[in-house]
Amino acid sequence: MGSSVLQSLNASINAVWIGRFLGPTALAATTNASLVMFLLFAAVFGFGMAATILIGQAFGRRDIDGARRVFGTALGLFLIFGLVITAAGWLAADRLLDLLRTPADAHGLADLYLRVILLSVPASFVTVLITMALRGAGDAMTPLIFMGLTVVLDVVLNPVLILGLGPVPALGIAGSALATVIANLVGLAALVVTIRARDLPIRLTGAAWRYLRPDPAILKLLLAKGVPMGLQMLVVSVSVLMMVFLINAQGVATIAAFGAANQLWTYIQMPAMAVGAAVSAVAAQNLGAGQWARVEQTMRAGIAINIVMTGLVVLCVVLAERPLLGLFLAYGGAALDIATHVNRIVAWSWILFGITAVMSATVRANGAVMVPLLILTVALMPVRFGFALAFGPALGADAIWWSFPVGSAVSVVLTALYYRFGGWRSGGMAGAPARPPVGAASKIPGNIPGKITG
Known part of the structure; x- marks a missing residue:
C-alpha cells in the first residue's frame, strides 16, 4: 500500500x-x-x-x-x-x-x-x-x-x-x-x-x-x-487506450479533465488492490492447508473491508472534489467543471471494482486465472467500450463516463456467478487440495500444506 x-x-x-x-x-x-x-x-x-x-x-x-x-x-x-x-x-x-x-x-x-x-x-x-x-x-x-x-x-x-x-x-x-x-x-x-x-x-x-x-x-x-498474469494488465491497458481514443475526440479540456479525475481514481483503487493482494495470499495459505471454510471467510472479510475502505475514500474524494481537482486544473476553467461532473458519475463504481478484485483474487489463489481474465475482457471491451459507442449519439460524452459503472456492474455480477457456480474449486494449483463435492465437509482432513510448483 x-x-x-x-x-x-x-x-x-x-x-x-x-x-x-x-x-x-x-x-x-x-x-x-x-x-x-x-x-x-x-x-x-x-x-x-x-x-x-x-x-x-x-x-x-x-x-x-x-x-x-x-x-x-x-x-x-x-x-x-x-x-x-x-x-x-x-x-x-x-x-x-x-x-x-x-x-x-x-x-x-x-x-x-x-x-x-x-x-x-x-x-x-x-x-x-x-x-x-x-x-x-x-x-x-x-x-x-x-x-x-x-x-x-x-x-x-x-x-x-x-x-x-x-x-x-x-x-x-x-x-x-x-x-x-x-x-x-x-x-x-x-x-x-x-x-x-x-x-x-x-x-x-x-x-x-x-x-x-x-x-x-x-x-x-x-x-x-x-503470460496469463501479464494479459490481465494488457487488457486493462488496452481498454484504457480504447477509451482515450473516444475521449480525445472531445477536445483538450475533456482530456485534461479525464487526466485530473484519473489521478484521484488512482487513490480510490488502492484499498481494493491492497485488500485483493492480501486476500489472495491468505486464501492460498488456507487452500494449501485444506481450510475451505476459511477461504470463504477470507473472501467475505475482504469484501467487507473493501466496501468500508473504498467507500470512505470515495466519500472523501466526492466531498472535496473541486479543491482536489483544482490541484491539477485552473479554477474557473471548463476543464474543472467537466472533471467534477465526470468524477461524480464514475467515483462510486470503484467500490464494485473492489468487490470484483476480492472475488477474483480468491479464485486465482486456487489456480483459476482464465475465467477471471475472460470476465475482465468482456466487462472492459464489449461492455464498457461498446456502451460508450452505442449510447454516444444519445448521451454524448456522458456515454463514456457512464460506461465505467456499467462495466463494473457487469464484472461484479459475472464474477459472483463464477464464484458461486463455477468450477474453480475443483481445479487447484499443484499441491493444493481440491474442494470436496458439495455437501461434503468443508475442511480437507490432514491439513496437508500446499505449494505452487514450477
Missing part, C-alpha cells in the same frame, strides 16, 4: 507541476504519453510477478543459488525488453500518438515528452524486477526506501527542469520527463550499491554473473506463469 501511495503521489505531484506551470494542453499531452508508458510496463508486469513467485519458492526451499538463477534469467530478459522497447518506442512514438487521436495542439508536446521518458525504460524495468525479487525474498522495506528516494528526486527536479531554476535552462515539458529519467537512474544506482554493500541474497557475484544468460528451463517457466 505504501509503495502504491508513493508511486501515485509522484505522478500526481508531477501532474500538478505540469498543469500549473505549462497548462492543460501540456497536461493532456502527458496523459496520452503516460498511457503509452503504462501499456509498456503492463507487457512485462506478468513476468515480474512470475519471477517473484519462483524466487519466493526458492527462498522457501532455502535454495539461494536457485533464487539467483531465476533472478539472473529474469534480469537478462528485462534488460533485453527495456532496450528493445526504448528503441521501438522512439521509432513508433509519433504513430502511437496518432493511433490515440492525440489532438494536434497537444501532439508535439506528447511526442517530446514520450521520447524523453522512454530513455528511463531500461532502468525502470530493472528497478521493478529488483523490487519484486526483494519482496519474493521477504524484504519489502528496502524497495520502499529507495522508491521514496526516487520519488523525492523526481518531485524536486520537476520544477527545476521545467522552469529552469538557477543555472539550469528551462526545458518545459521535456524537463518533467528528464526529471523522471534522472530520478530512476539515481534510485537504481543507489539500490544496486546497497544490495552489494549489504550482500543481500539476490546479489550476483563471481560465477553467478553467468546467470544473466537466460536459462531455457527457467525462461519457459517465466513465460508459462507470466
Whole structure:
C-alpha cells in the first residue's frame, strides 16, 4: 500500500507541476504519453510477478543459488525488453500518438515528452524486477526506501527542469520527463550499491554473473506463469487506450479533465488492490492447508473491508472534489467543471471494482486465472467500450463516463456467478487440495500444506 501511495503521489505531484506551470494542453499531452508508458510496463508486469513467485519458492526451499538463477534469467530478459522497447518506442512514438487521436495542439508536446521518458525504460524495468525479487525474498522495506528516494528526486527536479531554476535552462515539458529519467537512474544506482554493500541474497557475484544468460528451463517457466498474469494488465491497458481514443475526440479540456479525475481514481483503487493482494495470499495459505471454510471467510472479510475502505475514500474524494481537482486544473476553467461532473458519475463504481478484485483474487489463489481474465475482457471491451459507442449519439460524452459503472456492474455480477457456480474449486494449483463435492465437509482432513510448483 505504501509503495502504491508513493508511486501515485509522484505522478500526481508531477501532474500538478505540469498543469500549473505549462497548462492543460501540456497536461493532456502527458496523459496520452503516460498511457503509452503504462501499456509498456503492463507487457512485462506478468513476468515480474512470475519471477517473484519462483524466487519466493526458492527462498522457501532455502535454495539461494536457485533464487539467483531465476533472478539472473529474469534480469537478462528485462534488460533485453527495456532496450528493445526504448528503441521501438522512439521509432513508433509519433504513430502511437496518432493511433490515440492525440489532438494536434497537444501532439508535439506528447511526442517530446514520450521520447524523453522512454530513455528511463531500461532502468525502470530493472528497478521493478529488483523490487519484486526483494519482496519474493521477504524484504519489502528496502524497495520502499529507495522508491521514496526516487520519488523525492523526481518531485524536486520537476520544477527545476521545467522552469529552469538557477543555472539550469528551462526545458518545459521535456524537463518533467528528464526529471523522471534522472530520478530512476539515481534510485537504481543507489539500490544496486546497497544490495552489494549489504550482500543481500539476490546479489550476483563471481560465477553467478553467468546467470544473466537466460536459462531455457527457467525462461519457459517465466513465460508459462507470466503470460496469463501479464494479459490481465494488457487488457486493462488496452481498454484504457480504447477509451482515450473516444475521449480525445472531445477536445483538450475533456482530456485534461479525464487526466485530473484519473489521478484521484488512482487513490480510490488502492484499498481494493491492497485488500485483493492480501486476500489472495491468505486464501492460498488456507487452500494449501485444506481450510475451505476459511477461504470463504477470507473472501467475505475482504469484501467487507473493501466496501468500508473504498467507500470512505470515495466519500472523501466526492466531498472535496473541486479543491482536489483544482490541484491539477485552473479554477474557473471548463476543464474543472467537466472533471467534477465526470468524477461524480464514475467515483462510486470503484467500490464494485473492489468487490470484483476480492472475488477474483480468491479464485486465482486456487489456480483459476482464465475465467477471471475472460470476465475482465468482456466487462472492459464489449461492455464498457461498446456502451460508450452505442449510447454516444444519445448521451454524448456522458456515454463514456457512464460506461465505467456499467462495466463494473457487469464484472461484479459475472464474477459472483463464477464464484458461486463455477468450477474453480475443483481445479487447484499443484499441491493444493481440491474442494470436496458439495455437501461434503468443508475442511480437507490432514491439513496437508500446499505449494505452487514450477
